[in-house]
Amino acid sequence: MTDPLPSWNEGANKAAIKSFVERVTTEGGPDFVPVSDRIAVFDNDGTLWCEYPMQVQVFFALAQVKLLARQAPTLLEKPAFKAMLDCDLKALAALPKKEAFEPAFATHAGMTVDEFRASASQWLAEAKHPTLMQLFTQGAYAPQRELLDYLRANGFKTYIVTGGGVEFVRVVAEQLYGIPPEQVIGSSTRMKVETVEGQPVLRKLAELGSFDDREEKVVNIALHLGRRPMFAFGNSDGDLAMIRYTLAGDGPRMAWYLHHDDAEREFAYDRDFKLSALRDGLDHAEEYGIGLVSMKNDWNRVFAK
Amino acid sequence: MTDPLPSWNEGANKAAIKSFVERVTTEGGPDFVPVSDRIAVFDNDGTLWCEYPMQVQVFFALAQVKLLARQAPTLLEKPAFKAMLDCDLKALAALPKKEAFEPAFATHAGMTVDEFRASASQWLAEAKHPTLMQLFTQGAYAPQRELLDYLRANGFKTYIVTGGGVEFVRVVAEQLYGIPPEQVIGSSTRMKVETVEGQPVLRKLAELGSFDDREEKVVNIALHLGRRPMFAFGNSDGDLAMIRYTLAGDGPRMAWYLHHDDAEREFAYDRDFKLSALRDGLDHAEEYGIGLVSMKNDWNRVFAK
Known part of the structure; x- marks a missing residue:
């Protein structure tokens, strides 16, 4: 038997995951779960790929904000835009996540969905992390890709539920994680349908539709999925509602x-990371029944390269 | 070879559907489409089950509106509520679809999602169509269930995209159409997450989130699916934007x-059905490349019973 999780070190966490998957897939066993109910949800930023010192999409907005400054100078009074124009990463990283993402959503307004995807795709093909000396897309965690593949091989349907923009994450989800567009749930701007040369075209509007973080993740799971997941993986307090909702079901x-x-191979941060802190979740993990995976101890490699 | 569509009469339409499915599934052929892109979208009311003289969910609201009248008497000034309380089906059917559905969304406000499902499920188990002498759930069209099964057997992922409430349709979608909850896109009220006895609980709010009709169907397909369907089936002008969006892609x-x-076995209506007219779509079907399935001529049976 080949090990389905070779990047995971042997230990209690790896054993717990494998034992769980075996139990729920053992037909006739007391914990058997039919395939249709095997739904797993994963946060993206910081859970499936590197989000430090800022989420990838915030870097993407940073690269585009100068264009926007010329188009809509009044926006520059907002702290996130000002920080971006000054390239003040420290000020940016001190903002609440929703504010830091605001320029990301604003810079995409007015584009058609197809134009946005092309723009994001082009940027992602070349843009590099400022200190890791690799493409942002290479910041995807190899052990998590193995876990996703392992769950799918056992009949699980895997979803991303991200605070990032749904269209942005869809650009990479299939390639990095094997997750198709319809299994990505995320933040979204409102859209409208226009007729261009007799054909319907989707255009992104400036208005935020949903910021998919905290309780909103649960609301969007209900709206998109219509059933409670049985497996959840996150890395911040933004994922706590989704995790507790997952754990609150039967079975x-x-x-x-x-x-x-893991300051050596990636970064070490939790409760003081302003953009997306892990504080309540860390303090109450045991009480709530949430396991802690240590990047340092549980993974023998972080990135695929 | 067993005929996959026994309730469809032999003829140009049945032949066109089978030829299309054969072409897109023939590996190496000029029209081959990979499984991941085989997305089919179906409207529900009037496309997968009977919607005449009013959509099933409007009947459901009718059965509940008296409760609401006691709770929120000011609502009764609105035409749809007044018509419901008077049991004036004619006045109700003369309203625009969105207005007619308003009491349906309002009566569900304040319930948890689980309570709503239980309530809808209970009603659907017993409620009968006023003239067809069968349960509303028996109003599902047998030929469409065959078509859905046939598409799925050929690698298509089948979605419902309905003006009806997403939670309402999810209650029956698996049983009637073999479609799981996560493949139902529909109208929705806003929801919030509450903590009840330490556990997160979803509650429906009075505010409409999305009325999934006309252009909004395209917007919701983009939001939930993130890719363009290649096959669409509707029955009213409310489906025209979704159909044109489907047809506008490549391949x-x-x-x-x-x-x-089919006035004999079901009902005969199109451009004068106020709740959901087929007018523009009928006038321009040929120009837009939309086929017309005649219930009377193309189907040798309508209902499964």
Whole structure:
């Protein structure tokens, strides 16, 4: 038997995941779950790929904000835009996540969905992390890709539920994680349909539709999925509602936090990371029944390269 | 070879559907489409089940509106509520679809999602169509269930995109159409997450989130699916934007209108049905490349019973 999780070190966490998957897939067993109910949800930023010092999409907005400044100078009074124009990453990283993402959503307004995808795709093909010396897309965690593949091989339907823009994440989800567009749930701007040369075209509007963080993740899971997941993986307090919702159902359930404690290979941060802190989740993990995966101890490699 | 569509009469339409499915599934052929892109979208009311003289969910609201009248008497000034309380089906059917559905959304406000499902499920188990002498759920069209099964057997992922409430349709979608909750897109009220006895609980709010009709169907397809369908089936002008969006992509595509021309076995209506007229779609079907399925001529049976 080949190990389905070779980037995971042997230990209690790896054993718990494998045992859980075996139990819920053993027909006739007391914990058997039919395939249709095997739904797993993963946060993206900080759970499936590197989000430090800022989420990838915030870097993407940073690269585009100068264009916007010329188009809509009044926006520059907002702290996130000002920080971006000054390239003040420290000021940016001190903002609440929703504010830091605001320029990302604003810079995309007015584009058609197809134009936005092309623009994001082009940027992602070349843009590099400022210190890791690799493309942002290479910041995807190899052990998580193995876990996603392992769950799918056992009949799970895997979803991303992200605070990032749904269209942005869809650009990479298939390639990095094997997750098709219809299994990505995320933040979204409102859209409208226009007729261009007799054909319907989707255009992104400036108005935020949903900021898919905290309780809103649960609301969007209900709206898009219509059933409660049985497996959840996150890394911040923004994922706590989704994790608790996952754990609150009947039958076997499992949820994990990825703990960024690996300053050598990635970064070490949790409760003081303003953009997306892990604080309540860390303080109450045991009480709530959430497992902690240590990047440092549980993974023998972080990135695929 | 067993006929996959036994309730469809032999003829040009049945032949066109089978030929299309064969072409897009023939590996190496010029029209081959990979499984991941085989997305089919179906309207529900009037396309997958009977919507005449009013959509099933409007009947459901009718059964509940008296409760609401006691709770919120000011609502009764609105025409749809007044018509419901008077049991004036004619006045109700003369309203625009969105207005007619308003009491349906309002009566569900304040319930948890679980309570709503239980309530809808209970009603649907017993409620009967006023003239067809069968349960509303028996109003599902047998030929469409065959078509859905046939598409799925050929690698298509089948979605419902309905003006009806997403939670209402999810209650029956699996049983009637073999479609899981996560493949139902529909109208929705806003929801909030509350903590009840330490556990997160979803509650429906009075505010409409999305009325999934006309252009909004395209917007919701973009939001939930993130890719363009290649096959669409509708029955009213409310489906025209979705159908045109489906047909506007590259590669092989197909779209149909179900024409209700069968007064004997079901009902005959189109451009004068106020709740959901088929007018523009009928006038321009040929120009837009939309096929017309005649209930009377193309189907040798309508209902499964």
